[in-house]
Amino acid sequence: MELRDVNREFTQASGEHIRGMDGVSFTIPQGQFVCILGPSGQGKSTLINMVAGFDTPDSGEVVVNGRPVRGPGPDRGVVFQRDTLFLWKRVADNIEFGLKARGVPKAERKETVDRYLKFIGLEKFARAWPKELSGGMRRRVAIAAVFANDPEVLLMDEPFVGLDYVLRAALHEVLLELWSRTEKTVMFVTHDIDEALALGDRVLVVQSGRIVRDVPLDFERPRTLEVLESQEAAHARVAILRSMGVPDAV
Amino acid sequence: MSWHRPDAGTVRRLALGTLGIAAFVLLWWLISLGAREVQVPDPSSVLSSVRENFWTTDALEFVNLPSGGFASSLLATGKAAMLGVLIGTCLGLPIGILAGRSRLVRMLVEPPLMVLGVVPVVVLLPFMNIWFGNSIIAQAGLTIFYATLVMAVTAKSATMNALGKYEKFGRSLGASERALVFSISLPAIAPAMVGSLRVAMAAAWGFTVIAEILGANKGIGRVIQVFATIQATADVIAALLCLGVVALIVDAVIARVGRWYTSWQE
Amino acid sequence: MVQGVGVVAGILVVWQLASMLLGSTSGSGISTVPSPSEAFSAFPELSAYWTGGFGLEAPALTSGDSFGNALLGLLQNGVATIYRLVLGVSIGLIVGVGLGVLVTWSRTLRETVAPLAHFARMMPLLAMLPLFGLWFGPTNLGVIVFVAFSVFVVLFVVTINAIENVPNFYSSYARSLGCDGARMRLSVVLPAALPEIRGGILLAMGFAWSAVIAGEFLGQESGLGRIIQRAGYFSQTDLLALMGVLTVIAAGITFALVSWGLSWATRWVEE
Numbered sequence: 045m046e047l048r049d050v051n052r053e054f055t056q057a058s059g060e061h062i063r064g065m066d067g068v069s070f071t072i073p074q075g076q077f078v079c080i081l082g083p084s085g086q087g088k089s090t091l092i093n094m095v096a097g098f099d100t101p102d103s104g105e106v107v108v109n110g111r112p113v114r115g116p117g118p119d120r121g122v123v124f125q126r127d128t129l130f131l132w133k134r135v136a137d138n139i140e141f142g143l144k145a146r147g148v149p150k151a152e153r154k155e156t157v158d159r160y161l162k163f164i165g166l167e168k169f170a171r172a173w174p175k176e177l178s179g180g181m182r183r184r185v186a187i188a189a190v191f192a193n194d195p196e197v198l199l200m201d202e203p204f205v206g207l208d209y210v211l212r213a214a215l216h217e218v219l220l221e222l223w224s225r226t227e228k229t230v231m232f233v234t235h236d237i238d239e240a241l242a243l244g245d246r247v248l249v250v251q252s253g254r255i256v257r258d259v260p261l262d263f264e265r266p267r268t269l270e271v272l273e274s275q276e277a278a279h280a281r282v283a284i285l286r287s288m289g290v291p292d293a294v
Numbered sequence: 295m296s297w298h299r300p301d302a303g304t305v306r307r308l309a310l311g312t313l314g315i316a317a318f319v320l321l322w323w324l325i326s327l328g329a330r331e332v333q334v335p336d337p338s339s340v341l342s343s344v345r346e347n348f349w350t351t352d353a354l355e356f357v358n359l360p361s362g363g364f365a366s367s368l369l370a371t372g373k374a375a376m377l378g379v380l381i382g383t384c385l386g387l388p389i390g391i392l393a394g395r396s397r398l399v400r401m402l403v404e405p406p407l408m409v410l411g412v413v414p415v416v417v418l419l420p421f422m423n424i425w426f427g428n429s430i431i432a433q434a435g436l437t438i439f440y441a442t443l444v445m446a447v448t449a450k451s452a453t454m455n456a457l458g459k460y461e462k463f464g465r466s467l468g469a470s471e472r473a474l475v476f477s478i479s480l481p482a483i484a485p486a487m488v489g490s491l492r493v494a495m496a497a498a499w500g501f502t503v504i505a506e507i508l509g510a511n512k513g514i515g516r517v518i519q520v521f522a523t524i525q526a527t528a529d530v531i532a533a534l535l536c537l538g539v540v541a542l543i544v545d546a547v548i549a550r551v552g553r554w555y556t557s558w559q560e
Numbered sequence: 561m562v563q564g565v566g567v568v569a570g571i572l573v574v575w576q577l578a579s580m581l582l583g584s585t586s587g588s589g590i591s592t593v594p595s596p597s598e599a600f601s602a603f604p605e606l607s608a609y610w611t612g613g614f615g616l617e618a619p620a621l622t623s624g625d626s627f628g629n630a631l632l633g634l635l636q637n638g639v640a641t642i643y644r645l646v647l648g649v650s651i652g653l654i655v656g657v658g659l660g661v662l663v664t665w666s667r668t669l670r671e672t673v674a675p676l677a678h679f680a681r682m683m684p685l686l687a688m689l690p691l692f693g694l695w696f697g698p699t700n701l702g703v704i705v706f707v708a709f710s711v712f713v714v715l716f717v718v719t720i721n722a723i724e725n726v727p728n729f730y731s732s733y734a735r736s737l738g739c740d741g742a743r744m745r746l747s748v749v750l751p752a753a754l755p756e757i758r759g760g761i762l763l764a765m766g767f768a769w770s771a772v773i774a775g776e777f778l779g780q781e782s783g784l785g786r787i788i789q790r791a792g793y794f795s796q797t798d799l800l801a802l803m804g805v806l807t808v809i810a811a812g813i814t815f816a817l818v819s820w821g822l823s824w825a826t827r828w829v830e831e
Contacts, residue, residue, distance in 0.1 A: 306671065307671050307674070310668060310671040310672040310674075311671065311672065311674055311675040312675075313672055314671075314672035314673055314674070314675060314676055315675060315676060317672070318676055332694065333694075333695060405567040405570070405571075406571070409567075409571065409808065409812075412808055412811045412812045412815055413804075413807075413808050413811065414766070414769035414770045414772075414773045414807060414811055415770060416686070416770050416773045416774045416777070416785075417773060417788060417803070417804050417807050417808075418804070419777075419792070420788060420789070420791065420792025420800050421792075421797075421800060421804075423792065424592060424792070424795055424797060424800075425592060496682065496684070497684075499684035499687065500684035500685050500686035500687060500770075501686065503684055503686060503687040504686035504687070504689065504774055507686075507687075507689065507690060508777060514687075515687065518687065518690050518691075519690055521690075522690035522691070522693060522694055525694065527691075527694050530690060530691055530694060531691065534683065534687060534688060534691060537683070537684065537687055538679055538682055538683040538684075541682045541683065541684060542678075542679060542682040545682055
């Protein structure tokens with residue numbers, strides 16, 4: 045995907061103008077896992093909303109797979125920060141939803157749904173209501189539902205915020221496994237630097253609506269604890285922190 | 295209250311709303327072209343009926359109606375309706391608050407409230423006539439019943455909510471029982487009570503009018519009934535529209551006052 | 561269960577007390593506030609409302625009062641009322657919710673229709689009874705349409721508000737999965753709005769009952785409302801009291817059934 049000189053300004057109720065995005069340009073090659081990092085309220089969500097098609101730029105262009113973005117679509121799947129599972133549909137029906145809406149035949153749907161249920165380890169909960177599931181289980185279903193729909197691009201807006209580290213690590217594993225099996229491009233928004241280092245091929249640091257740093261994370265996968273303690277990882281971390289304006293010494 | 299310049303959204307809403315009303319009147323007129331006067335009178339005859347009948351109803355002098363026109367009939371109905379709501383509130387509010395604060399009262403009061411809540415209120419109308427004849431109490435009887443119910447139920451649940459939220463805080467500051475009720479509980483339940491006041495008032499119009507239709511000698515219901523008997527559809531619709539407008543205005547006033555009174559709410 | 565019995569007993573006690581303290585006996589010997597026993601003993605008088613059918617003959621005017629005939633009278637009229645109610649509510653529900661969904665499709669349409677809907681909601685329903693009488697005459701259809709109208713007005717507005725209150729992220733999420741248009745509105749927006757619409761449906765049930773009884777007051781040949789109206793006309797307070805109890809029971813049953821059905825339909829809701 046590609047963003048070319050995208051600008052977006054918001055006007056608050058108080059009359060104040062806020063630059064959601066300020067001359068943002070970058071390119072993401074197919075299959076890359078990119079983390080968008082930055083403090084809250086600095087433009088990360090605006091960015092992902094643009095690519096998802098929920099918002100349109102005041103000027104500039106957002107292009108995905110050669111096509112300009114004109115609104116949301118199944119080619120760009122979104123995992124939201126909040127739980128957006130349809131509470132009135134059972135787990136299997138939630139995973140099936142996109143497929144059904146796009147006219148995929150029944151047999152194929154069933155096969156896909158079963159496959160994903162097995163993968164996230166929730167086969168026994170196929171007929172359960174979302175309300176019967178824990179937070180972590182629901183996140184797994186949400187990821188499965190979006191992956192099952194086979195979008196080319198996956199957009200994730202701080203999907204694991206508020207979950208504890210152990211749970212988060214388990215979900216990271218699920219996500220990375222699914223990503224490695226498919227060729228999807230992933231844009232993952234987070235404010236947690238450790239998460240970014242554990243997941244991404246690349247980090248785009250966002251501040252005040254601008255990309256202030258583009259840091260490649262070339263260290264090897266899987267991102268074991270040792271890898272994350274390595275020299276390269278440490279360098280990357282410092283580079284990122286510096287670009288976010290964190291002082292060297294407090 | 296300060297007046298801001300209306301923003302684009304409000305202007306658009308007003309414009310579209312007016313357009314909608316105009317479209318409705320146009321549709322009405324088209325239908326009236328193909329229908330009998332008794333079935334669907336055309337809008338202009340309804341309009342002229344309003345003009346003729348609003349201040350006096352000469353046409354009805356023969357039925358001993360006070361010839362004050364729609365206006366005085368609406369006033370009579372309005373008085374009975376508001377009286378009913380007032381009495382109902384005076385009865386229902388304390389019951390509801392008590393039920394909200396005291397488990398014992400709640401246990402006593404909840405079952406009757408639930409049972410009475412299912413009564414189709416009109417069923418009581420014959421009793422009203424038998425017990426209270428043609429007095430204003432008979433007219434307001436259904437309203438009093440319904441308003442008491444609505445206010446009691448809302449006051450109970452709103453009080454229970456307020457207890458949960460604010461009372462513990464108030465007690466921890468050492469407030470007296472009296473202060474708790476008047477300075478914390480009452481204002482806290484005010485928004486919900488305004489809502490149920492509107493509901494009770496809206497229902498009050500209907501109950502008062504049906505009582506008038508089925509046997510009273512004044513009020514807009516009587517006017518409507520008489521016009522209906524002589525098949526003067528245009529006049530019936532005229533009276534109904536005036537009634538609707540009055541009900542709408544009263545509701546808007548209550549809402550406005552309610553908003554002003556509860557403007558401290560988040 | 562025990563609590564239920566206790567409640568019923570309590571109500572009967574209060575009723576008996578009220579009739580002893582407040583009732584005065586009129587010329588015909590019937591108290592203005594009849595006691596429970598007086599009310600229940602009026603049951604056979606319902607025989608007068610059994611107009612025959614199913615191979616059984618209508619009872620003779622003066623000698624035909626019996627428990628069996630009364631039961632048939634009750635059932636016949638009860639069925640008439642329930643029939644009108646069910647038909648009216650069903651039509652009003654489908655049209656009200658359906659149009660509500662349709663109108664919210666376009667913001668322009670919704671804003672155009674808003675003042676009309678609000679005014680219709682503010683118009684006192686029962687005041688419109690004579691108008692419906694002029695339109696339909698004393699026909700079954702008239703009562704059914706009146707009931708349907710009462711339900712429609714409530715549900716139309718409630719549906720629009722409920723759909724407005726559905727959080728935007730549901731439709732955003734649905735679109736990001738490739739679902740839009742009618743399918744989205746029916747399988748995403750409407751179910752999401754259902755918990756709120758549910759309250760409106762129960763409210764509309766109350767209006768519907770008032771509408772059907774009031775409708776039967778005016779010129780119907782059958783139905784519970786008609787019995788009540790005639791009993792009132794003849795000042796038969798004992799029969800009135802009985803009818804009050806029976807109507808409350810009937811209304812209670814319909815409320816319970818509808819509430820039960822709605823609870824099943826919203827069993828997925830999180831507490």
